[in-house]
Amino acid sequence: MKYVDRQHLDDLALGAVFLATGGGGDPHLPRLIADQALKQYGPVELLPPENVADNLFVVPVGSVGAPTVSLELLPSVDEAANTVRAYEKFVGRKADAIASFEIGGGNSLVPLVAAAALGVPVIDGDGMGRAFPEAQMMSYAIAGIKPTPALAYDYAGNSAVFQTASTDVYEYHIRAFAAAAGGMVTTAEHAMTGLELRSAVIPNTLSFTVGLGRVLRRHRGPAPDMLAPLIDVFEPSIYGVCRHLFSGKVVDKSTRIIGGYDIGEAVLEDFDVPGRKLELNIKNEYLLARIGDRVLASVPDLIVTLDYETSAPINCERLRFGQRVAVFAVGCPSFYRTEAALRVTEPRCFGFDLDYVPLEELEA
Amino acid sequence: MKYVDRQHLDDLALGAVFLATGGGGDPHLPRLIADQALKQYGPVELLPPENVADNLFVVPVGSVGAPTVSLELLPSVDEAANTVRAYEKFVGRKADAIASFEIGGGNSLVPLVAAAALGVPVIDGDGMGRAFPEAQMMSYAIAGIKPTPALAYDYAGNSAVFQTASTDVYEYHIRAFAAAAGGMVTTAEHAMTGLELRSAVIPNTLSFTVGLGRVLRRHRGPAPDMLAPLIDVFEPSIYGVCRHLFSGKVVDKSTRIIGGYDIGEAVLEDFDVPGRKLELNIKNEYLLARIGDRVLASVPDLIVTLDYETSAPINCERLRFGQRVAVFAVGCPSFYRTEAALRVTEPRCFGFDLDYVPLEELEA
Numbered sequence: 011m012k013y014v015d016r017q018h019l020d021d022l023a024l025g026a027v028f029l030a031t032g033g034g035g036d037p038h039l040p041r042l043i044a045d046q047a048l049k050q051y052g053p054v055e056l057l058p059p060e061n062v063a064d065n066l067f068v069v070p071v072g073s074v075g076a077p078t079v080s081l082e083l084l085p086s087v088d089e090a091a092n093t094v095r096a097y098e099k100f101v102g103r104k105a106d107a108i109a110s111f112e113i114g115g116g117n118s119l120v121p122l123v124a125a126a127a128l129g130v131p132v133i134d135g136d137g138m139g140r141a142f143p144e145a146q147m148m149s150y151a152i153a154g155i156k157p158t159p160a161l162a163y164d165y166a167g168n169s170a171v172f173q174t175a176s177t178d179v180y181e182y183h184i185r186a187f188a189a190a191a192g193g194m195v196t197t198a199e200h201a202m203t204g205l206e207l208r209s210a211v212i213p214n215t216l217s218f219t220v221g222l223g224r225v226l227r228r229h230r231g232p233a234p235d236m237l238a239p240l241i242d243v244f245e246p247s248i249y250g251v252c253r254h255l256f257s258g259k260v261v262d263k264s265t266r267i268i269g270g271y272d273i274g275e276a277v278l279e280d281f282d283v284p285g286r287k288l289e290l291n292i293k294n295e296y297l298l299a300r301i302g303d304r305v306l307a308s309v310p311d312l313i314v315t316l317d318y319e320t321s322a323p324i325n326c327e328r329l330r331f332g333q334r335v336a337v338f339a340v341g342c343p344s345f346y347r348t349e350a351a352l353r354v355t356e357p358r359c360f361g362f363d364l365d366y367v368p369l370e371e372l373e374a
Numbered sequence: 375m376k377y378v379d380r381q382h383l384d385d386l387a388l389g390a391v392f393l394a395t396g397g398g399g400d401p402h403l404p405r406l407i408a409d410q411a412l413k414q415y416g417p418v419e420l421l422p423p424e425n426v427a428d429n430l431f432v433v434p435v436g437s438v439g440a441p442t443v444s445l446e447l448l449p450s451v452d453e454a455a456n457t458v459r460a461y462e463k464f465v466g467r468k469a470d471a472i473a474s475f476e477i478g479g480g481n482s483l484v485p486l487v488a489a490a491a492l493g494v495p496v497i498d499g500d501g502m503g504r505a506f507p508e509a510q511m512m513s514y515a516i517a518g519i520k521p522t523p524a525l526a527y528d529y530a531g532n533s534a535v536f537q538t539a540s541t542d543v544y545e546y547h548i549r550a551f552a553a554a555a556g557g558m559v560t561t562a563e564h565a566m567t568g569l570e571l572r573s574a575v576i577p578n579t580l581s582f583t584v585g586l587g588r589v590l591r592r593h594r595g596p597a598p599d600m601l602a603p604l605i606d607v608f609e610p611s612i613y614g615v616c617r618h619l620f621s622g623k624v625v626d627k628s629t630r631i632i633g634g635y636d637i638g639e640a641v642l643e644d645f646d647v648p649g650r651k652l653e654l655n656i657k658n659e660y661l662l663a664r665i666g667d668r669v670l671a672s673v674p675d676l677i678v679t680l681d682y683e684t685s686a687p688i689n690c691e692r693l694r695f696g697q698r699v700a701v702f703a704v705g706c707p708s709f710y711r712t713e714a715a716l717r718v719t720e721p722r723c724f725g726f727d728l729d730y731v732p733l734e735e736l737e738a
Contacts, residue, residue, distance in 0.1 A: 169536070170551075174532040175532060191547070
């Protein structure tokens with residue numbers, strides 16, 4: 011796969027909702043905008059990280075905010091490209107390629123919109139291999155790429171340029187700006203050279219996600235029948251293990267926008283065993299799947315809910331009382347099992363007094 | 375008065391607490407820093423607005439945040455000058471003179487610190503003639519000066535440059551940044567030419583405040599004896615009427631930091647008439663003084679609490695249960711009685727369903 015074209019967008023969006031692990035922002039509107047951009051500007055060249063020249067200037071661009079807001083706050087076709095243009099003007103250097111913050115959710119598509127309008131390639135890879143709620147959880151930040159100068163642009167054309175010492179301080183500020191701007195902004199940040207990118211990126215996730223989406227589409231149908239095709243896709247990839255955790259009905263779901271994040275939980279009850287309940291903790295994404303005290307999966311591994319009848323992946327913000335769902339878990343890329351990555355993504359980072367145990371070491 | 379020197383700082387700080395109408399941030403630390411700056415760099419030239427050349431580039435600088443935070447978050451000697459330097463670098467033009475957001479509280483002193491270090495004059499005047507909680511209430515904004523580009527700098531050296539369409543949107547963003555930065559930041563904003571300044575500034579308030587402070591110091595003593603000297607100072611000035619409203623004991627006081635503002639109220643009970651109570655509403659500053667339904671004074675007129683025994687003006691954030699205080703009111707400058715100014719400063723702007731009635735038309 012050397013180009014991303016309009017025909018790839020449905021599969022990319024479908025695969026991206028799976029990898030978003032419940033968060034990432036709904037890709038519906040970004041998909042429509044990407045379709046418009048590719049129609050207008052033509053296909054976007056896909057650049058594998060291993061082919062990126064050392065001195066290339068790579069600018070990641072995407073949305074920052076509470077996923078709930080992505081259902082209502084309409085981004086414009088120009089917002090992503092305008093963000094990069096304003097960023098280029100501020101730093102005095104043109105972007106040679108655009109990268110993605112996270113392949114999960116709408117941020118799989120936003121970089122395509124910018125790259126198409128600017129006529130530059132997009133990197134086949136991203137900064138998470140999934141979706142995480144905070145900037146310092148990005149592989150770029152973990153690999154030591156500086157977050158700033160970062161430029162944020164809101165729907166009304168207001169902008170802010172940040173200079174901060176570290177990504178976790180930057181996260182505070184960009185989140186406050188997004189909340190004050192109505193809940194969501196587009197940002198350009200964590201810019202880097204091609205040399206830096208190669209050790210900071212989760213590789214080949216854009217083309218992988220198109221393939222994942224194709225499998226989800228082709229095997230559309232009851233969730234129990236989806237496990238085998240998913241294992242076929244994940245087992246040979248950077249993700250590895252894929253498991254079915256639970257099937258049941260949503261009996262409780264509650265999230266609120268707190269400090270610019272969607273925070274809450276969902277409870278599912280087993281179809282067959284009354285009273286057997288799975289609890290899912292949420293901060294934008296699913297963080298933890300538990301039955302009583304037993305952990306079935308936790309961040310940074312991926313927890314995903316699929317509609318039980320169709321296997322369509324469901325965002326947290328669309329999960330509703332009464333829905334029948336199946337819950338799957340997937341191992342995270344090995345980058346996220348390094349000490350540096352776990353220090354900012356393990357369950358304790360979200361307030362859970364639990365050590366991270368890799369999915370394949372947990373009781374199935 | 376042609377220069378501001380170390381010998382003026384005590385009176386300036388004292389007068390500034392009076393004009394801060396309960397808010398404005400405690401000037402104690404800014405006074406210490408200004409003293410250090412004037413010791414190091416020498417006196418600062420005071421530039422009367424009527425003498426400012428049309429093409430002079432005037433940069434207002436000051437603190438933004440919740441006054442409570444000013445008691446604890448120590449600003450550095452360099453923060454104000456570094457803010458202006460970073461601003462100059464961003465806009466590509468040197469500041470010819472520094473102006474003050476508000477003469478009330480610590481922001482009467484912050485511009486002196488910057489001007490001393492940068493070797494430029496400070497404007498004799500400010501953007502409020504008192505203290506108000508929000509940027510769009512500044513005379514600069516009311517006169518149509520654009521708020522951005524605005525640069526904010528925090529105690530740790532993190533910075534943000536904002537570009538917004540209007541001052542009320544800017545207020546949202548700068549407030550969010552200040553809250554995320556620990557509660558207070560230093561900003562340079564609403565830059566203007568000398569020509570613009572002349573119709574946007576509340577004139578001569580810096581020298582006036584030094585004089586007010588001198589009177590408060592010389593007549594230090596019981597509050598009832600202070601009324602006559604205060605009338606002598608205010609009557610011939612841009613403020614006009616000055617009244618004693620109430621004397622009594624603080625029987626309730628409660629504020630919380632909400633959205634980056636100190637919000638709450640205080641209740642005073644009359645020394646001589648048990649059960650006769652004055653209620654003061656607070657948003658950083660005193661907004662409204664009422665006995666039951668009867669309004670004694672309201673924004674944009676000034677409401678001030680003085681210690682009953684010494685006549686020392688007291689900030690909201692230092693007002694405590696059991697304190698014995700006298701409450702005074704002073705008319706606002708005529709700039710704030712124009713339709714454009716009242717539209718952003720009248721009681722309704724703070725959620726009170728009341729028309730503004732000028733102090734001198736209210737029953738004494």
